[in-house]
Amino acid sequence: MEASGVVTRAGLSLRSSRVDVIQGGVAVLAVLFALFALPQLLSLFWIDTSTVTVIYSIAALGVGLLVGRVGMISLGQVAVLALGAWVSAKLLLSTTLPYPIVLLASGVMTMVMGTLIGLPALRVSGLYLALVTLMLAGAITVVLTVTNFPNGGSGFLGYNDNYPGTIRRPSIATSDPAFFRYSVIVAVLMFALVLWHLRSKPGRAWVAIRQSETAALTAGVNVTVYKMWAFALTSFITGVAGGLLGASQGKLYTFQFPTQNSVILFAVVLMGGIYTMWGAVIAAVLLWVIPALFTIWGIDSQVPTILFGVGVLQVVTTAPAGIAHQFPRDMLKLGKLIYRLLRRPATTASSS
């Protein structure tokens, strides 16, 4: 029976389920709101905060991809973000390349660097990989402390103590609201790139790897190649995010990328949820909007760090079947509940 007559099967919907449609709709509305309404509503302070939130949501998406889909924990993603920011600052200050080209280039360069540095790390997995990435973050911080970020000075490093050079923005988005919109569009493209991966062959290979490397290998998945692919994709989008970061602030300083921020980014991604792309947005909001609110309310802006620590412990302990397992189950239960609520005609709403 080489299956030919049985192909058409009633009710088979392989692509878009109802949940997908709802989620897609909400996402489109959110993006439209961010593009057209937010810049009108917010003060300059909040526009800047929103811009950095959008940028970090891309970095958070990378962490979520590695942890949630492939099961690899990277504790060094802010360091990778800093790499991207360095490359883009260098290109923006010493060339006249169009901004989108610079973004692309910093994504690609970060991808190459991230993959090269990550290559030895990929030979180990689990706990060892997490530890290596933590040390990697420390090492990159050491290098950045020495090199500093380019600010228009001469030489390869392009740093000069007294040089007040500002990293340029795209000519179509020089004002803060315009650059915010620009960042949103870039972020949407990055999310789409990741979504496209998740919905196709690599995405399926990644979940197979996360569930069991052994079973993935017997299913014919070249585990090393797909792990490297995930690392490369993550480095790419994080590099692009770094490219936005430099232009959004005009100046970059090493102290903005301490090792602890890599750990904190990982923490908020865990809290936000690693199995949906919404988790990345929530993570970025936790990371930037919450501390901003705290500052406004006159609470020490480091208090969120304590909360993030508590959040990590909460996520880890209340998911007994594994971070890798419990969350989608909960979501599935919730989804089913909502689905049932939505589907049940209002008149027959009875016990359940």
Add this chain to the structure above:
Amino acid sequence: MPSWSSFQPFIPIGVALGGVYALSSVGMVVLYRATGVLNLAYGAVGAMGAMISWSLINNAGVPSGWAYLVAVVFGGVSTLLYGVIFGPALAARDPLVKAVGTLGFALILLGLMTVLWSNSNITRSITFPTDNSGFNIGAIPVEWTQVIAFAFGLVMAIGATVFLRFTKIGTAMRALADDREITATLGVPVRRVEAAAWFGSGILAGVSGLLLADLDTLDPSTLTFLVIFTVSAALIARLRSITLAFVAAIVIGVVDNMITPINSITDYRDMTPFVLAIVALLSFSRGRQYSFARGGIR
């Protein structure tokens, strides 16, 4: 390349810091072997202890001896509390998840420290009375604090080895590392053995924190992330061998400091733990096969 004499002054401090890293990484390995938890909050616990004793000395006028004792006890008690509260809940989980839990603990401590000691304009330091006295080995001046730091590391490494091999509770810890369930059915009081490991390693974290605060610098974030040096040594020891952890820690401490006079790379010297760990990982992962026991098929 600078002459040998310019390297000489950096040997004692390298050996001393290596001794502290050894102290920490031995504690880390023992805890990992007994409980399966790699405690990434090790540095944060030590840092918090050191900060507390600084405040006791400088703000409350407590005699420094007592303040140091408080730091050490804080290390033991806070680590034990973490272990008692979260150890059982995570006992059955993957080592990676257990390590992530301690990362949460580290963030809580780090956040607390930044909030409690928020004034960054004060230069804080901890100085032992042994800092200013010492002796010479040939032309190299050595401080007593440095001797103490190295001695602590050495004694701990030997002590831990002897403890694990020859005492009843040590044997129980080794058995726990191999198979918890079987060990439990053999009548070993698993909880109590684990609690001992948590408390003991916490004490070591407290001692390390004080020594690092003296030898290096008293800064919450710096001390918290000095855990990277400790992790590197533990990693090179494959989270198993105490001897190897000790040797690796000394090597990391010495190499890191001996690079100081070499102008071309001196600024990059703190990459040492990363570089050494990567070299070690590459050398021992060569020819590794996928083990069937890993990857969820259990």
Add this chain to the structure above:
Amino acid sequence: MIEIKDLTVHFGGVVPLDSLTLTFESGTCGLIGPNGAGKTTFFNVLSGFVRPSAGTVRAFGDDLLSMPHFRRARWGLRRTFQTEQAIEELSIYENVAMVHEHSSRSRSTRRADVLGAIEFVGIEPDPATKVATLGARDRRLVEVARAVVGRPRVVLLDEPAAGLPDEETGHLARVIQGIPEHMGALVILVDHDMSLVSACCGVTSVLDFGALIASGPTAEVLRDERVMRAYLGTEELA
């Protein structure tokens, strides 16, 4: 046809497979033996997770041992595990399609092959259903579908009936029996359920302490005195 010659595996001092020489001709072949006899180790050698210290494995003329593990799937070797490994977050269709994607079959046959395999094993829920929502029986069947999709040459089934209630083993037996004929693969079945082995396998080989102690038509093998002794030996001693 799979020819195994002098296959030996050492784990330190333990020898789970001791110069095993064995041939699987065609159809569904049983492989039984008491716990620790070396059955799973044998599967692990075939799928590449354990490197033998000596011996050769030739499958349809190809040297299986020289291929990296993930290549063996492309060559046409599939297996299931004692603990079921269907991927929870993916739908039934995606679970099976995922294996097809990494096989040597062309993309154009995917939909037909995948739906064919799902139909063949007899999973009733819609193929778009997520595996996480399925029961034990359907998860097992998804795993079997993953093992048979896209014309594999050899299918290794490691205790497929483990954890299934008796009344559902009958359906599984019919599916396994049908694999050689409908999917064109040689099946090697490891199981402790003798009724399943008798129902599915024309020929059966018996391992004990890593060595072959009997091989032949299933009914005869199960009556063999040495086989009885291997299974009951421990009880007699006790």
